[in-house]
Amino acid sequence: MNYYLGRGVPGSQLMMGFPLYGRGFKLQDPSKHAPYDPSNGPMDGCPYSEEPGFCGYNELCERIFGQSGWTDVHDGDMQAIYSYKGSNWIGWDDLNIVKLKLDYLKSIGVGGAMLWSIDTDDFRGLCGPKYAIANLIWSELNGAADSEGRE
Structure with a gap:
C-alpha cells in the first residue's frame, strides 16, 4: 500500500485484500x-x-x-x-490479525477491503460466530452488521 500511495496513487483507488x-x-x-x-x-x-x-x-x-x-x-x-x-x-490470519490490518487500512485512508474468497470463511461457526472475518471487516468499515450480515 505504501508503495502505491508513495507514488501518487490516490488512496480512494486502492483496496486491501484479506485472505480467508x-x-x-x-x-x-x-x-x-x-x-x-x-x-x-x-x-x-x-x-x-x-x-x-x-x-x-x-x-x-x-x-x-x-x-x-x-x-x-x-x-x-x-x-x-x-x-x-x-x-x-x-x-x-486470525481475527486479531485481521483487526490490525483493518486499523492500518483505516489509518492510511485507502478505499476499502476485499475478501478472497467468501466461501472459505467460517460459514459453520466452528471458530466463533458464523462468517466472523467477513462480519469483522464489514463492521469495522461500515458499522455494526445484523446476524445476516446487513447494516
Missing part, C-alpha cells in the same frame, strides 16, 4: 518452525479444497483448531500468526 485461507508447508526439520525455516514443499491439501499447501479458513477451523497438538505462534514483529504440528506449518 492459510498457506502451509512441510518442514524439513520439525524442530525448526519459525518463518523462513526450510521446507520440503507444500503440506497436504485440506479436505475440501484439496490443493496442496492451501487451507480455507473454514478448513483451518475444522482441521487445525478441531485437532489437538497444534501450536499457535503470534509473531509480534511480523504481526502474523502461524501454527505447526509435527512437520506441518501453516500461516494464516
